[in-house]
Amino acid sequence: MTQIYSKILGTGRFLPERVLTNADLEQMVDTTDEWIQARTGIKRRHIAADDQTTADLAEAAARDAMAAAGAEPGDIDLIMVGTTTPDQVFPNVGCLVQERLGIHGCPAFGLEAACSGFIYGLSVADRFVANGTAKCALVIGAETLSRMTDWSDRTTCVLFGDGAGAVVLGPAEVPGVISCHLGADGRYQDLLYHPYGTSRKQRPEDTEGPFIQMRGNEIFKVAVKTLENIVDETLEANDLPREAIDWLVPHQANIRIIQATAKRLAMPMEKVVLTLEDHGNTSAASVPMALDTAVRDGRIQRGDLVLLEAFGGGLTWGSALIRY
Ligand code: COA
Numbered sequence: 001m002t003q004i005y006s007k008i009l010g011t012g013r014f015l016p017e018r019v020l021t022n023a024d025l026e027q028m029v030d031t032t033d034e035w036i037q038a039r040t041g042i043k044r045r046h047i048a049a050d051d052q053t054t055a056d057l058a059e060a061a062a063r064d065a066m067a068a069a070g071a072e073p074g075d076i077d078l079i080m081v082g083t084t085t086p087d088q089v090f091p092n093v094g095c096l097v098q099e100r101l102g103i104h105g106c107p108a109f110g111l112e113a114a115c116s117g118f119i120y121g122l123s124v125a126d127r128f129v130a131n132g133t134a135k136c137a138l139v140i141g142a143e144t145l146s147r148m149t150d151w152s153d154r155t156t157c158v159l160f161g162d163g164a165g166a167v168v169l170g171p172a173e174v175p176g177v178i179s180c181h182l183g184a185d186g187r188y189q190d191l192l193y194h195p196y197g198t199s200r201k202q203r204p205e206d207t208e209g210p211f212i213q214m215r216g217n218e219i220f221k222v223a224v225k226t227l228e229n230i231v232d233e234t235l236e237a238n239d240l241p242r243e244a245i246d247w248l249v250p251h252q253a254n255i256r257i258i259q260a261t262a263k264r265l266a267m268p269m270e271k272v273v274l275t276l277e278d279h280g281n282t283s284a285a286s287v288p289m290a291l292d293t294a295v296r297d298g299r300i301q302r303g304d305l306v307l308l309e310a311f312g313g314g315l316t317w318g319s320a321l322i323r324y
Contacts, residue, residue: 006129006137006169007176008324009071011292012064013165014057015046015279022158029154036158041255045161045280048144053087055096057164058142061288062097068295069168071136073101076168078134079108080125082117082141082284084313085148086110089198093142106134114192115251115312116182117141117284118165122308122320123180125169132171140166141284148194150211159253160212161280165288175323181233182318183226191219192313223253223311224260230309230319231264238321242266247300251310252276252286261309273299283312300324 021044022033036042048057058081066072081093092110113120118141128134142164151157169177192214196202202210227250235242242265250258252275262272273294275286282289287308294300304324311317 002173004130004132005172005175005177006126007172008322009168009170010065010067010069011165011167011288011295012061012066012068013163013289013292014060014064015163015289016048016052016057018047018049019044020047025158028151029157031154031158040159041274041276042158042280043277046163047146048162052144054083054085054142054144054164055087055093055100057144057162058083058093058097058140058166059100061142061164061166062101062138062140065138065166065168069170071168073103075136076101076103076138077106078125078128078137079106080111080121080137080139081109082111082113082121083143084112084114084117084194084283085144097140113312113316114314115253115281115283115286116310116314116316116318118287119180119308119310119318119320120182120316122167122177123182123318126177126180129169129171135171137169138166139169140164141286141288143283143285145212145283148210148212150209153211155216156212156214159281161282163279163282163285163289165285165292167288167291178321178323179234179237180318180320181230181237183230184314184316186314188222188315191215191222191315220254220257222315223257226311226315226317227257227261227309228264230317231261231307234307234319234321244305245307246271246304247294247306248272249287249290249294249306249308251312252279252290253281286310295324
C-alpha cells in the first residue's frame with residue numbers, strides 16, 4: 001500500500017483592525033516604547049473589537065487559507081482549532097467555524113495547549129491525513145488574549161495580542177509534514193497560567209484576578225532550554241545537519257528567545273520569520289500567522305525546509321519540520 005503523507009496546500013491569517021502601539025501602552029501603564037522594544041522586540045499588537053470573538057478571527061483566517069489552497073467548504077473533512085480563548089466553554093470553536101463555513105458532519109475539535117496549540121493541532125491533523133481518515137484538514141490557531149490580559153499589569157500587558165492563522169492540509173505522495181515533536185511538563189504550570197475556569201472558579205479569598213499570570217524571568221529561561229532541546233530532537237530524528245533548515249518560523253513571544261533558538265541552529269536572523277514586532281505574542285495564532293506572512297511575501301517557496309516551533313503555558317512545547 002502506498003504511504004500517504006500530509007502537505008500544506010494553503011495558508012491564511014486574519015488580524016483585527018484595531019492596533020495598540022507601545023505609545024498607547026505608555027498612556028495606560030508605567031512603561032516606555034524603548035523598554036518594550038528592547039526587552040521583547042514588540043512595537044504594536046492587534047486587539048479584537050468588543051464584538052469580535054475568537055471564532056470570528058478563526059473563520060476569517062480559515063477562509064483565507066481555503067482560498068489560497070483552492071479548497072471549497074465541501075472539501076474540508078476535519079477542523080482543528082488550537083485556542084486558549086474559546087468563545088464559550090462549548091461548543092468548541094471548531095464547531096462554530098464549521099457551521100459558519102456551511103460544513104456539516106466532519107469532526108471539529110478545539111485543542112487547548114496554550115501557545116503550542118497550532119503545532120499540537122498540526123500534529124494531530126497530520127496523523128488523520130496520513131492514515132487516510134481525512135483528505136482535507138483545516139488547522140487553525142486563533143486567540144483573543146486581550147480578553148484575559150490585565151491591562152493594568154505592565155509586566156504582562158505589553159506582550160500579548162489577538163489574531164488567527166490557518167493552514168489547509170491535504171494528502172501527498174512525499175512528506176510535506178515530515179515530523180512533529182510534542183512535549184509537556186506540568187511541573188512548570190506555575191510559570192504561566194490563567195487561574196480560573198469552569199471547574200475552578202474564582203473565590204472571594206483569591207488574590208489573583210482572572211488574567212494571565214506569568215513569572216517572566218523563569219519562563220524565559222525554561223523556554224530557551226526547551227526550544228534548544230526540541231530543535232536538537234527534530235534534527236536528530238531526521239538525521240539532518242543544522243544548515244539543512246531553510247527557514248525558522250518560531251513562536252513569537254520574545255525576540256531574545258527567538259535569537260537564542262536561531263543561534264542553536266547557527267541560522268542568520270534573515271532566515272528567521274519575525275512578526276512579533278507587529279503582532280506581539282498571539283499564542284496559538286503566532287506560528288500560522290508567521291508562516292502565512294513569509295509564504296505570501298515570497299520568502300518561503302515550495303520545496304523549502306521549514307522548522308516551526310512553539311512553547312507555552314503548561315508547559316507545552318512542539319516542533320514541526322515541513323517541506324513546504
Ligand atoms: N515597562 C517598564 N518596566 C518594566 C515593565 C514594563 N512593561 N515590565 C517590567 N518592568 C520592570 C520590572 O518591574 C523590573 O523592575 P525592577 O528591576 O525595578 O524590579 C525590571 O523591569 C526588570 O524586570 P524583569 O522581569 O527582570 O525583566 P526581563 O528582562 O526579564 O523582561 C519580560 C521581562 C516579561 C519581557 C521577559 O522576562 C520575558 O519576555 N519573559 C518571557 C515571557 C514569555 O515569553 N511569555 C510567554 C511565553 S509563551
